[in-house]
Amino acid sequence: MPPNDLDPQxxxxxxxxxxxxxxxxxxxxxVDTWANFLSRAAMTIMLVLILIQVFTRYILxxxxxxxxxxxxxYLMPIxxxxxxxxxxxxxxxxxxxxxFEALPDKLRAGFNVVLRLAAAAFFAxxxxxxxxxxxxxxxxxxxxxxxxxxxxxxxxxxxxxxxVLIVLRLLVNAAGDVQRLRDxxxxxx
Numbered sequence: 001m002p003p004n005d006l007d008p009q010x011x012x013x014x015x016x017x018x019x020x021x022x023x024x025x026x027x028x029x030x031v032d033t034w035a036n037f038l039s040r041a042a043m044t045i046m047l048v049l050i051l052i053q054v055f056t057r058y059i060l061x062x063x064x065x066x067x068x069x070x071x072x073x074y075l076m077p078i079x080x081x082x083x084x085x086x087x088x089x090x091x092x093x094x095x096x097x098x099x100f101e102a103l104p105d106k107l108r109a110g111f112n113v114v115l116r117l118a119a120a121a122f123f124a125x126x127x128x129x130x131x132x133x134x135x136x137x138x139x140x141x142x143x144x145x146x147x148x149x150x151x152x153x154x155x156x157x158x159x160x161x162x163x164v165l166i167v168l169r170l171l172v173n174a175a176g177d178v179q180r181l182r183d184x185x186x187x188x189x
Contacts, residue, residue: 018091019169019176028172032086035165039082046075069147073155081162085169109181113174120170127163134160 019025049067057063087093095115100108134156136142142152 019089019173020179021176025172025176028169029089032089032165032169035082035162036086039079039086042075042078042082046071046079049075066147069144073144073148073150074158077155077158077162081158081165084162085165088166088169088173091173106181106185109177112177113181116170116174116177120167120174123163123167123170127160127167130156130159130163 019028049070053063053067100111103111134153137152137156144150144152144155
C-alpha cells in the first residue's frame, strides 16, 4: 500500500482513497476486508498443516493424509481469490507507473475508469465460465480425486465468488474515479 493512496480516518486507521466513500463504498470495504481475512486465515492454516505434514513425515515417519489435497483444492484458491478485491481496494494491482503517473489528473482518472471497466468485464467473463463449470460439477455430481473425497463443486465455487467480489470492487472504484473526474471538472469550470 503506497502511502499516497491512503487517507487517514478520524480514528487513525488508514482507509483507501480510491472508490466511493459513501455507504456503498464502506460496505464494499467491509466485504473486501472480510474476504482478505479469510484469505489470511487460509494461508495460516496452510502453513500450520504443511508444518505438521513435514513433522509427521520426517520425524514420526507417519505422514497425515489430506494436506496436499486440502491445500490445492481449498486453501490456495481461497488465498488467491479472497485477496484480489482487497488489493484492488488499495489500488495495488500492477501498472506501468512511470507512464501512468506522468499523465494529467483528468486523463489518469479517465484511463482508470476505462481500465477498471475493462478489467470488470474480463473478471465477469471469468466468473461466468467458472460458474458454468461449478454448475456442471453440481449437476453431474462430480467428486474430487485424491486424498479428499468431496463434491467438486465445493472447490469450484471459490473462483466465481472471488470474481464477483473483484467485479464489484472494480465497479465501485470506477464510480469513485468518475466522481473524482466530475469533481475535478467542476473545480476547473
